[in-house]
Amino acid sequence: MRQIHVDTIISAVETLFIEANIYLSQNVLNAIQNAIEKEESPQGKEILRELIRNAEIAGKEQLPVCQDTGLAVTFIEIGQDVHITGGNLSDAVSEGVRRGYQKGYLRKSCCHPFTRKNTADNTPPIIHTKIIPGDVLRITAMPKGGGSENYGEVRMLIPAEGKEGVKSFVLDMVKKGGPNPCPPIIVGIGIGGNLETSAILAKEALIVPLGVRNDDPELAELELEILDEINRTGIGPQGYGGTVTALDVHIKMLPCHIASLPVAVNMQCHVHRIREIVL
Amino acid sequence: MEIKRIKTPLDDAVIKKLRAGEKVLLTGFIYTARDTAHKRFIDALGKGETLPFDVTNQIIYYCGPSPAPPGKVIGSAGPTTSSRMDLYTPQLLLLGLKGMIGKGKRSTEVKEALKRYRAVYFGATGGAGALISQSIVSSEIVAYEDLGPEAVVKLGVKDMPLFVINDMYGNDLYETGMEHYRK
Numbered sequence: 351m352r353q354i355h356v357d358t359i360i361s362a363v364e365t366l367f368i369e370a371n372i373y374l375s376q377n378v379l380n381a382i383q384n385a386i387e388k389e390e391s392p393q394g395k396e397i398l399r400e401l402i403r404n405a406e407i408a409g410k411e412q413l414p415v416c417q418d419t420g421l422a423v424t425f426i427e428i429g430q431d432v433h434i435t436g437g438n439l440s441d442a443v444s445e446g447v448r449r450g451y452q453k454g455y456l457r458k459s460c461c462h463p464f465t466r467k468n469t470a471d472n473t474p475p476i477i478h479t480k481i482i483p484g485d486v487l488r489i490t491a492m493p494k495g496g497g498s499e500n501y502g503e504v505r506m507l508i509p510a511e512g513k514e515g516v517k518s519f520v521l522d523m524v525k526k527g528g529p530n531p532c533p534p535i536i537v538g539i540g541i542g543g544n545l546e547t548s549a550i551l552a553k554e555a556l557i558v559p560l561g562v563r564n565d566d567p568e569l570a571e572l573e574l575e576i577l578d579e580i581n582r583t584g585i586g587p588q589g590y591g592g593t594v595t596a597l598d599v600h601i602k603m604l605p606c607h608i609a610s611l612p613v614a615v616n617m618q619c620h621v622h623r624i625r626e627i628v629l
Numbered sequence: 630m631e632i633k634r635i636k637t638p639l640d641d642a643v644i645k646k647l648r649a650g651e652k653v654l655l656t657g658f659i660y661t662a663r664d665t666a667h668k669r670f671i672d673a674l675g676k677g678e679t680l681p682f683d684v685t686n687q688i689i690y691y692c693g694p695s696p697a698p699p700g701k702v703i704g705s706a707g708p709t710t711s712s713r714m715d716l717y718t719p720q721l722l723l724l725g726l727k728g729m730i731g732k733g734k735r736s737t738e739v740k741e742a743l744k745r746y747r748a749v750y751f752g753a754t755g756g757a758g759a760l761i762s763q764s765i766v767s768s769e770i771v772a773y774e775d776l777g778p779e780a781v782v783k784l785g786v787k788d789m790p791l792f793v794i795n796d797m798y799g800n801d802l803y804e805t806g807m808e809h810y811r812k
Contacts, residue, residue, distance in 0.1 A: 584811030591806020
């Protein structure tokens with residue numbers, strides 16, 4: 351059994367959330383840079399250039415790229431030969447989030463659903479865990495803003511609706527959101543499983559780097575078809591009109607019940623923040 | 630692209646010249662308010678109380694900034710989604726509010742009120758909070774400090790980059806822009 355002390359996890363989580371919020375990844379910056387070339391609208395180009403300048407300023411001034419530093423979403427893969435010592439995993443992740451949001455001057459955006467009273471330290475985080483073979487612990491931090499998250503949905507399609515049903519659902523959601531989820535967006539689509547797994551698949555789909563296609567050729571093609579249709583809507587950067595509405599579309603799929611076709615859409619804004627560490 | 634420079638307080642002469650799709654640089658003072666602050670404004674008005682600041686000819690910015698690090702005026706300070714404030718907006722426009730800054734579509738009622746009361750809705754770039762913070766030169770809490778990032782704050786701004794989304798003539802950049810580039 352490999353031992354990993356909670357202190358290691360706490361400090362890793364703290365650093366991941368601070369860095370994710372201040373530095374956009376090169377993968378995302380490249381996608382925005384490429385979008386400047388592709389975009390036909392002058393306003394759209396201007397917005398995309400603002401996004402590049404924004405990222406430069408955030409790094410230089412050590413400010414969050416966006417003031418909505420999100421709910422603290424974490425994906426944790428735990429090797430089955432890992433033993434966590436000195437405390438428990440959930441408390442360690444929470445403590446890392448608490449410290450990171452305090453130390454990094456990140457906005458605390460977590461509140462009671464009805465009274466709207468802020469929890470004041472951005473906890474509790476959202477923790478998705480998976481047991482994997484081996485003796486490593488992989489932590490992926492994805493601070494997720496509210497503006498894009500509000501345009502997600504799970505729909506239980508009729509199996510007969512098939513691929514076309516999936517496409518029209520996704521397009522409906524993109525058009526419904528319009529400028530609100532901060533385009534250019536990234537769309538995560540979860541297909542199959544059941545109600546809750548489709549939603550988690552949609553979020554996991556957002557972790558796939560921009561420009562990387564699904565291993566399954568049929569899904570890879572579907573990703574590109576949906577991306578193309580989204581970019582024909584005319585919504586454009588910030589919804590001011592243009593030819594780049596989405597930077598990419600990713601699909602994750604699992605088998606489902608013979609009576610069902612669950613589909614989930616999870617929208618992500620261009621401030622696509624992901625940081626990962628393997629302990 | 631051509632850029633117009635405008636100043637607060639906004640008067641009709643300035644508003645008349647603004648058209649949807651134009652880029653403007655705003656200088657002067659604006660007030661942040663988002664969900665809960667708006668609810669409190671309307672509750673106060675319902676009870677016959679006055680608002681924490683006089684909205685006449687002023688601009689409200691839908692923004693909950695991140696905390697200011699030491700030595701800085703403010704943290705990251707981009708817009709939040711405006712539609713959540715739609716229910717409250719016409720009443721504030723009736724009182725003389727002349728502009729709002731946010732992101733995303735407004736309701737038909739808000740767009741009608743913009744025409745009726747001669748006011749304007751500006752878009753700031755969502756997700757460009759670090760860039761926008763560079764145009765904020767002062768920050769002072771006006772009300773509802775207990776709301777943390779949702780408190781009402783008076784911001785001094787210099788050349789804040791904005792686009793006109795809805796002008797007083799009923800034009801809507803979201804509609805015309807999308808129509809133009811749809812394929």
